Amino acid sequence: MDLASYLADEKLSQTIRLFLNLAISIAGSIILYKIMPKFKDVFMRADLKGTDLSKKEKVQIPEAYGVICGAFFLIITFIFIPLRFYETLAFNKELSHHQFIEYLAALLSIACMIFLGFADDVLDLKWRDKLLLPTVASLPLLMVYFANINSTTIIVPYPLRPWLGYALNLGFLYYIYMGMLAVFCTNAINIYAGVNGIEAGQSLVIACSVLISNIIEFNGPFRDNHIFSMYLIIPFIACSFPLFIYNKYPSRVFVGDTFCYFAGMTFAVVGILGHFSKFLLLFFIPQIFNFLLSVPQLFKFIPCPRHRMPKYNPVTDLLEPSVVQFYDKDLSKLSKLIFKLFRMLKFIKVTEKIDEKNKKLVCYESSNFTIINFYLTIVGPTREGILTKQLLILQVVCCFIAFMIRYQLSKLFY
């Protein structure tokens, strides 16, 4: 068999390419693991460092280490271009030009997000920018979706079909949805943070879930989409794993916004161009819950302190829910309603500070509105290492539930 016909065997060459991708990813992962500690001084000297507040000894460790992961991810995926597209390029197959465009646009969006994340770590950008920048960075992605796919029709679930029909063309709204998906993914991981290893850990669990779903669908009708996703998610796992090793309790490095943005954009990219954005969102159950919990503080209905991570108790060496204090009179009517609702649902733990003299309410002390604080109000003060482990197990359980929903429950609706 000569080279051309050998390469023309699409399935065979797809498998070979996946192994090549795996091989350079593993090689990159090992090199990354080896060289990471060498950059410590460089980061400390550049003042990219932070204090781990949840430890007895307040040592400073390097911050924004995700930038090394991101750079390695780009190197791996760039080296993969000739391996992936060699025969596209050499034999000029028109068909795979589409795939080349998708791959380039995906890398462009991810590269921009790594750059913007790093700029955020260094320059400490405003909230406004954090919403604007992922939108801009996802523009190449949406353009390519428009060019190659432009399918904005969704299948309507059974119960809604009497009203909406079998399929619904969302048109331009679908593009807004996709743009918001990128913003959501990047920020959702960023705000689910505060204990050692949680950012890298949750991203790894989600990435592995994506990879498993790709493998499940490998011989299905959307094979190409899932292979596309694998070409990106395998290098992502390879680059995140060494980071997790250094970031897990007790952290020797912090990942920074860079990593959260990088991870979020990678997920958005594979979700959008791999056509499984709704399935992808199922893996984000804890993040969605955390986001919904955070809404009152993010949108300033309830006062939001600069840090909402759990509070470290140096006496017991345990983490407790961090709190925010505010006066009843400072809350608007809507704020009061939200506060009441969250309190009723036991998402927050509230203590009322009473003036001893006149027995009147002075102020509220509420645990902060995040999933980690919520979890701590349920299980009580916990050691940081154990807390991270439990939260990651929760993420695994949620991803398992996602698979159940996708492959069992969805039969009822579609």
Next chain:
Amino acid sequence: MDLASYLADEKLSQTIRLFLNLAISIAGSIILYKIMPKFKDVFMRADLKGTDLSKKEKVQIPEAYGVICGAFFLIITFIFIPLRFYETLAFNKELSHHQFIEYLAALLSIACMIFLGFADDVLDLKWRDKLLLPTVASLPLLMVYFANINSTTIIVPYPLRPWLGYALNLGFLYYIYMGMLAVFCTNAINIYAGVNGIEAGQSLVIACSVLISNIIEFNGPFRDNHIFSMYLIIPFIACSFPLFIYNKYPSRVFVGDTFCYFAGMTFAVVGILGHFSKFLLLFFIPQIFNFLLSVPQLFKFIPCPRHRMPKYNPVTDLLEPSVVQFYDKDLSKLSKLIFKLFRMLKFIKVTEKIDEKNKKLVCYESSNFTIINFYLTIVGPTREGILTKQLLILQVVCCFIAFMIRYQLSKLFY
């Protein structure tokens, strides 16, 4: 005339697109000019600042401002994607898929270089990385060249044809040449620095020269290549011009490595994908001369101090050539030869420090091996503002010579 046939008129829509590109570039340029000062505090707080050593008052000004330019360049070029490729995408013209791939790869390479430049500014990377990173960043570019063009044949000049024939296929060597072009362009601008406004100024002059050559060739046989170049070089000029305003003497901001890398990669990209890399290099005459002058110090034949920028004399308020001192015995044979040659050619000004007692040579004091110091040894101490102006005029003259060579002299050789 309906929309489709209207858009199908290629020449008309090309002109419209160029005007759209110009319009968003100008809009971006104005916004950039307005918001630049607002970032000052952000940069100072992030410790991205430096002292202007060539001033009486040693004030600190923000450093790495090129990152804002770079981000704006990406925003402008991203917004331009739908404007440029709307009909490609909507009517699915196979032909312009090639152009879409080229545009995406160009942006990917430039985005990576902005990211790496900023990482260099923040983390202060090693020399080794400065050579490695542009090579990696240019990988997408070379892949696309391979995919879309893959012409590695050069036309041999008349005088060499008896030996080499009319055309010569360089094959793989041509890719090495292109990879090195990216490394050269990024670093050549980076080392031609040291007086206020010279980095942004030289880049602007080169960019305008590229634009002029694109306009000259607009109705020539390679129209598409030159339009491709214009789509990138117009936004580049739009983003660099406001930076130059703030960076020119007396500087209110420094541009940082970020800008030099960004500019260099943009030139390399338009040169390679626009097929005029050899012509492009003609615009780099001062940079090439500066690079050749610097070789002895860059490769450590002659000791190289950390900074080689001209020395400020606070008494006269003039810039003088900066110097490096070394002993004759510390030079190897080859170093001595190079030193002798440069001294003979008067590229450097050497003072021999003689021991008064035994009349023996103690050490050499040589001006540093850069074009700016060389220029100062010729014209004598100069005010910084005037020096920058003269160097930029030199750049303009060199670019004019480049046009002469391209359009007059080359007739003798081709």
